[in-house]
Amino acid sequence: MTPVVEVRDLRKVYPLEGGEDVVALRGVDLTIEPGEFVAVMGPSGSGKSTFMHIVGLLDRPTSGTYAFAGHEVSALPSDALADLRSRALGFVFQAYNLLPRTTAIENVELPMVYAGIPAAERRRAALEALDAVGLAKYAQHQPNQLSGGQQQRVAIARSIVNRPQLILADEPTGALDTASSEDVMALFQRLNDERGMTVMLVTHEADVAAHARRLVTFRDGHIVADEPVKEKVPV
Amino acid sequence: MISLVQTVRLALQALVRNRSRSLLTMLGIVIGVAAVIVTVAIGTGASSSVANQINGLGSNLIIVIPGSVQTTGAKTGNGGASSLTVADGLAIAKLPGVSAVSPSVNVRGQVIAGGQNWQTTVTGVAPTYTTVRSWDVASGRFFSQNETDSAAKVAVLGQTVVSQLFPNRDPVGQTVLIRNVPFTVIGTLIGRGQSAGGQDQDDTVLIPYTSALDRLVGGTSAGALMVSATDAAHIDSVQTQITGLLEQRHGIVAGQPDDFSVRNLQDIAQAASATSAILGLLLAAVAAVSLLVGGIGIMNIMLVSVTERTREIGLRVALGARSAAILRQFLIEAVVLSTGGGAIGVVLGIAGAIAIAVFAHWPSSVPIASVFLALAFSAAVGVFFGYWPARKAAALDPIRALRFE
Ligand SMILES: Nc1ncnc2c1ncn2[C@@H]1O[C@H](COP(=O)(O)OP(=O)(O)OP(=O)(O)O)[C@@H](O)[C@H]1O
Ligand SMILES: [Mg+2]
Numbered sequence: 001m002t003p004v005v006e007v008r009d010l011r012k013v014y015p016l017e018g019g020e021d022v023v024a025l026r027g028v029d030l031t032i033e034p035g036e037f038v039a040v041m042g043p044s045g046s047g048k049s050t051f052m053h054i055v056g057l058l059d060r061p062t063s064g065t066y067a068f069a070g071h072e073v074s075a076l077p078s079d080a081l082a083d084l085r086s087r088a089l090g091f092v093f094q095a096y097n098l099l100p101r102t103t104a105i106e107n108v109e110l111p112m113v114y115a116g117i118p119a120a121e122r123r124r125a126a127l128e129a130l131d132a133v134g135l136a137k138y139a140q141h142q143p144n145q146l147s148g149g150q151q152q153r154v155a156i157a158r159s160i161v162n163r164p165q166l167i168l169a170d171e172p173t174g175a176l177d178t179a180s181s182e183d184v185m186a187l188f189q190r191l192n193d194e195r196g197m198t199v200m201l202v203t204h205e206a207d208v209a210a211h212a213r214r215l216v217t218f219r220d221g222h223i224v225a226d227e228p229v230k231e232k233v234p235v
Numbered sequence: 236m237i238s239l240v241q242t243v244r245l246a247l248q249a250l251v252r253n254r255s256r257s258l259l260t261m262l263g264i265v266i267g268v269a270a271v272i273v274t275v276a277i278g279t280g281a282s283s284s285v286a287n288q289i290n291g292l293g294s295n296l297i298i299v300i301p302g303s304v305q306t307t308g309a310k311t312g313n314g315g316a317s318s319l320t321v322a323d324g325l326a327i328a329k330l331p332g333v334s335a336v337s338p339s340v341n342v343r344g345q346v347i348a349g350g351q352n353w354q355t356t357v358t359g360v361a362p363t364y365t366t367v368r369s370w371d372v373a374s375g376r377f378f379s380q381n382e383t384d385s386a387a388k389v390a391v392l393g394q395t396v397v398s399q400l401f402p403n404r405d406p407v408g409q410t411v412l413i414r415n416v417p418f419t420v421i422g423t424l425i426g427r428g429q430s431a432g433g434q435d436q437d438d439t440v441l442i443p444y445t446s447a448l449d450r451l452v453g454g455t456s457a458g459a460l461m462v463s464a465t466d467a468a469h470i471d472s473v474q475t476q477i478t479g480l481l482e483q484r485h486g487i488v489a490g491q492p493d494d495f496s497v498r499n500l501q502d503i504a505q506a507a508s509a510t511s512a513i514l515g516l517l518l519a520a521v522a523a524v525s526l527l528v529g530g531i532g533i534m535n536i537m538l539v540s541v542t543e544r545t546r547e548i549g550l551r552v553a554l555g556a557r558s559a560a561i562l563r564q565f566l567i568e569a570v571v572l573s574t575g576g577g578a579i580g581v582v583l584g585i586a587g588a589i590a591i592a593v594f595a596h597w598p599s600s601v602p603i604a605s606v607f608l609a610l611a612f613s614a615a616v617g618v619f620f621g622y623w624p625a626r627k628a629a630a631l632d633p634i635r636a637l638r639f640e
Binding site (some may be wrong): 053056058059078081082083084085086087089091093095097099100101102106110111113114115116229 | 236237238243245248252546547549550551552553554555556557558559560633634637
């Protein structure tokens with residue numbers, strides 16, 4: 001099977017005026033197969049977010065190659081990257097990033113709006129995604145009428161609504177209490193188990209990472225460990 | 236890719252989410268456009284009523300006024316007041332192509348009847364005045380040549396004077412005191428309404444010019460002379476003849492300035508249209524300034540909005556919005572604000588014009604072209620002042636935008 005993500009010798013350098021350049025990634029190699037659930041850990045500043053942004057086609061590497069679903073993307077024009085993001089990628093952020101004063105269902109529909117999907121189809125898929133995260137009842141609620149855990153689940157519904165080939169989550173439980181974190185991680189696990197969705201998430205907490213099947217550890221812009229998760233948390 | 240219709244919907248949703256700010260942003264354009272529509276309406280109403288008035292006077296009318304012509308009009312100095320005499324008028328009446336002549340001797344003074352008194356303009360004219368001004372009596376009769384020759388103490392009242400002095404009575408047969416001289420009312424004039432300058436034409440009393448000269452002011456000055464040409468086509472040649480005749484009668488040699496001026500209604504109409512052209516320029520300047528100010532207001536708010544919505548923009552980009560889609564959304568937001576403001580302004584402006592017509596009795600009319608022009612300009616303002624903020628939004632780096640606090 002074609003890997004979803006295949007990066008080779010990926011480097012990212014932030015040039016700094018009047019000082020030394022910051023090297024955020026110093027040669028990263030990683031392959032993610034369809035259906036994998038990868039947790040990324042590592043100390044602060046080790047390059048996890050930088051790596052996620054490049055994999056999520058929001059940023060470009062300084063050097064190295066990146067094939068997404070078998071296609072080399074480093075040289076694609078930014079409109080083509082935007083189209084790939086709208087069709088093939090799903091994002092979950094630490095800060096939820098829902099549009100304020102906008103209903104849950106309209107938030108979930110947003111990626112499909114940019115993908116140019118007709119309204120009726122959008123509605124149907126958005127309701128289905130909300131149902132998948134257990135929030136079908138809350139379709140007409142606005143973000144300020146939802147708890148943090150519920151908001152993050154709406155954001156997850158938004159990330160899966162286009163049936164993306166890869167879901168990227170950067171510290172999705174960072175702003176949640178333990179119980180909500182468990183809910184959200186159980187949800188990711190279920191999406192991975194039952195729907196075979198490929199997930200890569202960054203976290204600082206070992207018990208969050210324990211929900212994944214594979215654990216990648218970053219340090220100083222390198223991958224220093226890449227191993228299966230030993231005790232998998234039962235769904 | 237996202238369609239234009241969808242982008243418009245996104246823009247509208249964003250505007251509705253910030254309802255009160257959107258309305259406040261529109262305010263500048265609303266006020267500017269409403270002000271322009273109202274002033275255009277008044278200007279158009281005024282100039283069309285000038286045109287009506289001039290046509291109502293009769294296109295054959297020539298007016299000879301004392302005093303020399305200045306650049307903008309005639310100057311009637313104290314010395315020039317007596318330059319035209321009744322004899323001049325009689326001489327003009329004998330010219331070919333002239334059908335009637337009437338002097339017009341103005342006497343300002345109080346008119347008293349019963350317990351009422353009224354300040355009005357008393358004008359001494361000849362019986363030919365009804366022909367010259369094409370103005371008939373509504374009741375009673377106009378004075379005759381005999382009454383004029385004998386300087387009879389008879390008067391014909393305009394409708395305003397009738398309603399002021401004889402609110403509930405028939406004035407014909409009554410007596411009025413003009414400067415304490417008793418005159419018998421023999422008729423009333425048909426109502427004519429306001430003149431272009433807002434003057435009430437019905438606020439007048441007509442008496443024989445002989446009576447005015449002999450009994451009220453003294454002297455032989457005819458004031459102005461109103462001449463009616465037999466045919467509108469002959470106006471120019473009649474004017475030349477009048478000028479020649481009067482120069483000869485007044486002993487004015489070539490090179491010397493005339494002590495009178497001869498004008499026809501076309502001259503007056505031209506002066507009026509020159510005035511309204513200047514008014515139009517002023518209006519255009521006011522419109523430009525107010526739309527500029529409104530546009531800068533929109534740009535200002537759009538820039539604030541782009542900064543405030545940085546995270547939202549980053550999110551949209553992450554979810555797959557091309558930068559062109561972001562640019563279009565913000566540009567559409569600006570155009571909707573400006574055009575919406577323009578539309579509200581047009582509605583308010585039309586309402587204002589109607590209110591002025593109803594309550595202040597000012598003639599006003601809104602030319603349809605000005606409505607379209609106002610809307611087109613508003614839209615252009617939106618595009619022009621919305622472009623920079625929209626480009627700023629489209630150029631945001633999504634990663635930084637998502638991190639923005
Ligand atoms: N836009 C930027 N300009 C300059 N340096 C940057 C920029 N973004 C990241 N860096 C630097 O790159 C390095 C990696 O940053 P990154 O955000 O990837 O770390 P991280 O592993 O996600 O850390 P954390 O766990 O705190 O989120 C850091 O040293 C950081 O300062
Ligand atoms: Mg990070």
